[in-house]
Amino acid sequence: MARRILIASGKGGVGKTTISAGLGEMLAELGASVCVVDFDFALNNLDLALGVEGKIVYDLYDYLSGRCKLRQALTQVSEKGNFYFLSTNKVSFDCYDEDQIKETIMKLSAIFDYLIFDCSAGLSPAFKLGVQLASEAFIVVCPSIFSLKDASIVKNYLISQNQKDIGLIINRIRGDLVACGQMLNEKQIEDILQTHVVGVIPESDGCITNGNLTTVCESSEAMRCALKSFAQNVMYGKTLVFDYLSKYRGLIGKIRAKIKKGA
Numbered sequence: 602m603a604r605r606i607l608i609a610s611g612k613g614g615v616g617k618t619t620i621s622a623g624l625g626e627m628l629a630e631l632g633a634s635v636c637v638v639d640f641d642f643a644l645n646n647l648d649l650a651l652g653v654e655g656k657i658v659y660d661l662y663d664y665l666s667g668r669c670k671l672r673q674a675l676t677q678v679s680e681k682g683n684f685y686f687l688s689t690n691k692v693s694f695d696c697y698d699e700d701q702i703k704e705t706i707m708k709l710s711a712i713f714d715y716l717i718f719d720c721s722a723g724l725s726p727a728f729k730l731g732v733q734l735a736s737e738a739f740i741v742v743c744p745s746i747f748s749l750k751d752a753s754i755v756k757n758y759l760i761s762q763n764q765k766d767i768g769l770i771i772n773r774i775r776g777d778l779v780a781c782g783q784m785l786n787e788k789q790i791e792d793i794l795q796t797h798v799v800g801v802i803p804e805s806d807g808c809i810t811n812g813n814l815t816t817v818c819e820s821s822e823a824m825r826c827a828l829k830s831f832a833q834n835v836m837y838g839k840t841l842v843f844d845y846l847s848k849y850r851g852l853i854g855k856i857r858a859k860i861k862k863g864a
C-alpha cells in the first residue's frame with residue numbers, strides 16, 4: 602500500500618505544486634515508484650512544473666469515462682525510474698464522482714510506493730477529499746505572517762479529521778534575511794505552528810527565471826539539495842534539513858548577506 606502524501610497550504614501561491622513536483626522527482630531518484638496526482642482539478646500547473654505539458658494524452662476524467670485504461674491515463678515523467686503523473690486538467694472537480702476518485706486512488710496505491718496529492722490552497726472540496734485519502738499531510742508555508750496564520754487553520758482542519766501525521770515544509774526562506782534577523786527562521790516557525798519541520802526550501806532565483814523551461818529540480822543547485830534532504834527525511838524518517846544559512850556565516854558570509862539584502 603502506497604504512502605499517500607497530501608501537500609496542502611492555507612495561503613495560495615506558497616509553492617505546493619513546485620514542491621509536489623520536486624518531492625516526486627527526488628523520491629523517484631531515490632528508487633521509489635511515485636505518482637503525483639493533481640488534486641487542484643482544472644486549475645493546476647503541475648504539468649509545467651514536471652516539464653510534461655506536451656506529453657499528456659489522457660487524464661483521470663478520460664479513465665473514469667471509459668476512454669482509456671488507468672495505465673494510459675498516467676503520464677510518464679522521466680524515462681529514468683518509475684515516476685508518473687496523473688492529470689485532472691480537463692474538467693472541474695464538480696464533474697467527478699468522489700467514490701470513483703477514491704476507488705482509483707486505491708488502485709494506484711496498490712501499484713506505487715508513493716502517491717503525492719498536489720492540492721489547491723485552503724479548504725476546497727477537492728482538498729477535503731484528499732484529506733480522507735491521505736496517510737500523511739505536509740503543510741507548505743512561506744515565512745510570512747499571512748501564510749502562517751492560514752496554515753494554522755489548515756492544520757486545525759487536518760487534526761479535526763484525525764490526521765495525526767502532519768509535517769511542515771518551509772518554502773522560499775532567505776538566508777540573507779534570516780541572518781540579519783529580518784525573517785523568521787525554521788525553529789521559530791516550528792514553535793509558532795507547533796508542527797515539526799520536514800523540509801526547508803530556499804528562495805531560488807533559478808525557479809523564478811526558468812519557469813517552465815526546466816523541471817523544478819534542475820532550477821538551482823540549492824533547490825535540488827534542499828529537495829533531496831526533504832525527500833530523504835520523508836523516505837528514511839530522518840530530520841536533517843537543508844542548511845540555507847551556510848553561505849551567510851563568518852565575516853565573508855555577513856558581507857554576502859548585506860550585499861544580497863541590498864540587491
Ligand SMILES: Nc1ncnc2c1ncn2[C@@H]1O[C@H](COP(=O)(O)OP(=O)(O)OP(=O)(O)O)[C@@H](O)[C@H]1O
Pocket residue numbers: 610612613614615616617618619620641646720721722772773802803804805806808809812
Ligand atoms: N523556492 C522557491 N523559490 C522561488 N520561487 C518559487 C519557489 N517555490 C515556488 N516558487 C514560485 O512561486 C510561484 C508559485 O508556486 P506554486 O505554483 O508551486 O505555488 P502553489 O502553492 O502551488 O500555488 P497555488 O496555490 O496557486 O496552487 C511559481 O512561480 C513558482 O515558480
Ligand SMILES: [Mg+2]
Pocket residue numbers: 617618619641645646719720721
Ligand atoms: Mg499549485
